[in-house]
Amino acid sequence: MAKARETVLELDLKALAHNYHYLRAKLQPETKFLSVVKAFAYGSDTQVIAKKLEELGTDYFAVAYTNEGVALRDAGITKPILVLHPQEVSFDSIIERCLEPSIYSKNILNEFLKTAKKHRQNNYPVHLKFNTGLNRLGFRKEDVAHIAAILHANNEIKAISVFSHLAASEDHSEKEFTQDQISLFHTIAEQLDILLQYRPFRHVLNTSGILNYSDAQYDMVRSGIALYGYGNEAKIDRELKPVARLKTIISQIHQLKPNESVGYNRSFAASGPKVTATLPLGHADGIGRHYGNGKTFVSVHGKKAPIIGNVCMDMIMIDITDIECNEGDEVIIFGSELSAQEFAETANTISYELLTGISQRVKRHIIS
C-alpha cells in the first residue's frame, strides 16, 4: 500500500472478494446473491465495486434510488438491478434503463402500471415489498388480494419476487420479533403463490439476517455492510476485511504553550505544553463535528492520537504530544488497524453512517 500524500480513501478489492466469498460460503449453492450498492456502494465507489462484484458472480444488485441504478447502467453493469425505493417521477427512467422497481404501496403499484402501459410493456419485472414489522416501506398482508387482482387484470407488469426487510436481525435480544417477521413473510409469500398461480422468488435476509437466520435464506439474500467488511458484531468483524481505509497526512505541527487554545471557539485548551498536528480533512469530507473534542482517535505510526477541538470543514487537529512524528507523515483515520465500526462508536453512531458519509471530495484509490 502506497504512502498517503493527501487524503485518500483506499479501496481494497481483494478484501471485497474475501467478504463476498465469506458470505457465499454461508449460503446454499443455489441461493442467489444480491449485492447492495446504494449510496455509492456504502460510500466507496459504485462503479469499481459493482464491476468487481459482477466479476465475482453476484446475481443481482440493489440501489435505493433510480439515479443510482442509472449510474450502474452507465458504468456498463448488465446484471438485474432492484431499485428499493423509487419515486413516481423516475418511472420512465426505470423502464428506459431496464431497472426493476420495488413496488411498495397501492399508489406506487397504480402509477408504475400506468407507466408500463405508456411504454407498452409486457410482463415488466417488479418486486413486491411487504412490511412485516419495520414499518418503513411496504404493503401489508391485508393487501395481498388487492395486489393479486390488479396483477391478474394487467399483463404489463409481472411480480417476479416478493420480499421484506428485517428490523433487528443483528439484535440477539430480538430473536422472537425477527422470527415473527420471517413467519409473517412466509405466510404472505404462500398466499401470493396461491392467488397469483405462480411462485415469485423470495428474499428477506440482509447481512445480519444471513449471519443469524440462514434458515430463512429462501431464493436470494441481500447483503450490503458485510461486503464492505463490517458485520455488526465483533466476532464477525474479525472474519471480514474492511474494504475502505481512510488515510491522510500531517499538514502542519504546532508546539503549544500552556493555556493556548486550538480551533474554532477555542474548545481545546492546552493544560501544559502540547504538540498538535493539523490534518487535511474535516466535516465536509465526512468526519462530522461529533468526532471532535477528544472523543475519537486516529492512528499515527500505530499510536492513538485524539481529535481535539472542534472539527472544522476542511481540517481536524490531533494531539501528538506523546507521538514521534513529522509533517508529511501518514495518519490512518480508519481502516484495518482502526475499524470504522470502532471509530463510529466513539460518537454513538454506526459504521454505515460513517462509511456512507465520506464525501465525493475524497479521492478514491483502488487497490486490486
Ligand SMILES: *Cc1c(COP(=O)(O)O)cnc(C)c1O
Ligand atoms: C440497505 C438494505 C439492505 C442491506 O442491509 P445490510 O445490513 O447492509 O446488509 C438490504 N435490504 C434492504 C431493503 C435495504 O434497504
